[in-house]
Amino acid sequence: MKYRVPTAVLAVFLLTGCDWITGAQNQVRATIAVDRTTVTHDSSVAITIYLINDGPDTVMAASPNSYGCIGAFVATDSTGQRVGPAPRLCTLQGYVEIKLAPHDSVVVHDRWAPVTVIGGDAVMVVPPGRYALTAQVSADGRTVRSRAVGVEVVEQP
Numbered sequence: 608m609k610y611r612v613p614t615a616v617l618a619v620f621l622l623t624g625c626d627w628i629t630g631a632q633n634q635v636r637a638t639i640a641v642d643r644t645t646v647t648h649d650s651s652v653a654i655t656i657y658l659i660n661d662g663p664d665t666v667m668a669a670s671p672n673s674y675g676c677i678g679a680f681v682a683t684d685s686t687g688q689r690v691g692p693a694p695r696l697c698t699l700q701g702y703v704e705i706k707l708a709p710h711d712s713v714v715v716h717d718r719w720a721p722v723t724v725i726g727g728d729a730v731m732v733v734p735p736g737r738y739a740l741t742a743q744v745s746a747d748g749r750t751v752r753s754r755a756v757g758v759e760v761v762e763q764p
Contacts, residue, residue, distance in 0.1 A: 659711075669705075675697055678691075685737060
């Protein structure tokens, strides 16, 4: 005798099972906000990133101080090529993870400039165009990404 499981029942089971297996991973989210959406080569964008625990469980998250070396975001061009942030000089000091309680959040502040001095005479210049800034922070043992926000780099007036 053959048993047939209706597709809808199977889909509900798989989706529920997936949520059960991943657990806390789905409870943490990141958002990104910028102080301006248009920038010139002589200015920068102030970035505010929120890491939010929407779930009922406490999760471990990277300290906001740990992003001084690696940046808490990534900037990409229209082809998806990474254009920032530029490499940063730092002491690689280790920071202890923080506990992010249920329904709590942590804020990370950062900046992005289309012209960045990398070291010595090395300069990274991003040409005029549209770019996407996406938060990229660590929590619950994984990378949490936000939706992208658009920033346009324009020529000097």
